[in-house]
Amino acid sequence: MTASANPSPAVIRVTELKKQYKVGAETIHALDGVTLDIRAREYVAIMGASGSGKSTLMNILGCLDRPSSGMYELDGQAVSTLSAAAMARVRNQRIGFVFQSFELLPRFSALKNVELPLIYSDVPWRSRRKMAREAVDRVSLTDRARHRPNQLSGGQRQRVAIARALVCRPTILLADEPTGNLDTVTSAEILRLFSQLHEQGQTIVIVTHEPDVAAHANRIIRMRDGKVLSDLPVEQDNAVASHREAALRVQKGAP
Numbered sequence: 001m002t003a004s005a006n007p008s009p010a011v012i013r014v015t016e017l018k019k020q021y022k023v024g025a026e027t028i029h030a031l032d033g034v035t036l037d038i039r040a041r042e043y044v045a046i047m048g049a050s051g052s053g054k055s056t057l058m059n060i061l062g063c064l065d066r067p068s069s070g071m072y073e074l075d076g077q078a079v080s081t082l083s084a085a086a087m088a089r090v091r092n093q094r095i096g097f098v099f100q101s102f103e104l105l106p107r108f109s110a111l112k113n114v115e116l117p118l119i120y121s122d123v124p125w126r127s128r129r130k131m132a133r134e135a136v137d138r139v140s141l142t143d144r145a146r147h148r149p150n151q152l153s154g155g156q157r158q159r160v161a162i163a164r165a166l167v168c169r170p171t172i173l174l175a176d177e178p179t180g181n182l183d184t185v186t187s188a189e190i191l192r193l194f195s196q197l198h199e200q201g202q203t204i205v206i207v208t209h210e211p212d213v214a215a216h217a218n219r220i221i222r223m224r225d226g227k228v229l230s231d232l233p234v235e236q237d238n239a240v241a242s243h244r245e246a247a248l249r250v251q252k253g254a255p
Contacts, residue, residue, distance in 0.1 A: 008040035010073075011171050011203055012061060017070035019056050019226075030056040031067065032226035038172075038205060043198040045214035045234075046207045048223035055176070057223070058207045062174050063091045075171055092120050096165030096173045100180040102157045104149040110160045111136060111145040117168050135163040139193060155186035162193065166202075173197070175206040179213055191216045211241070 019031040031053050038044055048054040059065040060072060063079055072080040079090055104113045115132035123131065136145050139159040149157050158178060165173055175194070179187035195216055198204050206217060214220050220237040222229040232240065 008042075009076075010037040011040050011075055012036075012038040012205075013071075013073040014057075014060075015071040017057070017060065017067045017072060019053075019060065019065070020068045029226050031060075031070075034070070034223075034226070034228055036221060036228060036231060038203070040203055041198070041201050042219060043194070043204045043217045044206070044219045044221060045217035046205065046221045046223065047209060047211075047214050048229075049209065051225075052223040053226040054207050054223050056226075058174060058176055058205075061172075061205065062095055062097060063087045092117060093168055094171045096168065096170035098158070098161050098165045098173065098175040098178045100177040102149070102161045102181075104157060104160060104164075106149050109146050109148055110141060110152065110156075110163075113149070113160055114163045114167050117164060121168060131167055131169075132163075135167040136160075138166060138197075139163045153186070154182050155189050158182065158186075158190050159193065162190075162197075166197075172203045172205060175204065177208055178206065179208075179210070187213070 013036075015035050017031050017034040018029070021028040021030060034053070034057060046054045046057060056065070060067055060080070063074075067080055070080075071078060074090065074094065079087065082090065105116070108116075111129075111132050114135050115128050118128040118131060133142075133145070136142060139162050141156060141159050141163065144152060144156055147156075149160070152160065162173075162178075178194075179190055182190060191213065194204055194206070198218075204217075206213065208214050215234060215238070217234055219231070219233055221231045222237070230237065230240065
C-alpha cells in the first residue's frame with residue numbers, strides 16, 4: 001500500500017480480501033489477499049489483464065458481490081457483512097456506477113434516466129427533479145435533458161450515465177471501462193469530464209486495461225493473478241512501466 005500525502009480519511013479500506021470460485025473440482029482465486037486504501041478525493045485507476053481480478057474487486061467495492069474472506073470498509077462501515085437489503089441501500093445512496101454500455105432506458109428522457117436512482121431513495125418528487133437537473137447541468141447536458149438516448153451521441157449518452165451516477169451525491173464514483181464504447185475524440189471528452197469532477201472533490205475509481213485512460217488518474221493500482229502487483233502515483237507508475245518496456249526490448253534484442 002502506498003503512503004499518501006493526502007490527509008483525507010480512507011473512504012475505502014480493504015484488508016486481506018479474498019474471493020474464491022469453484023469451477024468443477026478446481027478452486028479459482030479471483031482475489032488473493034488484496035489490501036489497499038482509497039482516500040477521499042483521490043482519482044485511482046485499477047489496471048490489469050483479463051483474469052487479473054480487477055473486475056472482481058470492482059464488484060466487491062460496488063457492493064455487487066461479497067468477498068469469501070477479508071474486510072471491506074466504506075466510510076468506516078464494514079459493508080461486506082451487511083444484509084442484502086442494507087447492501088442495496090449502500091449501493092443506491094453511497095456508490096455511483098458508470099458502465100461501458102451506458103445502461104440507459106430507451107423510452108425515458110435523459111432527465112428521467114438521471115432521476116431513476118432517486119425513486120428508490122424515498123426522495124420527494126420535487127427534490128428528485130431538482131437533484132436530477134443539477135446532475136444534468138453538472139455534466140453540461142442541460143440542452144439535451146428532454147432528449148431520449150437514441151437522440152444523443154455516444155458521448156452524450158455516457159454523460160447521462162455519469163449524471164445518473166452522481167445524482168445521489170455518492171461517496172465514491174466507480175467507472176468500469178467508461179470509454180470502451182467510444183471513439184478517441186469522445187473518449188478524451190469523457191476523461192476531461194472525470195478530471196473536472198475530480199477537481200470538484202469527487203472520489204473516482206476507474207477500472208481499465210488502457211494505459212491512456214489510466215494516465216488521467218493520480219494513482220494506478222496494477223493487479224495480476226488476484227494480487228496487487230504495484231500501487232504507485234501515476235508519475236512513478238509511468239517510470240516503472242517505461243523501465244519494464246526497455247528491459248523487455250533488451251531481452252528481445254531490439255534496439
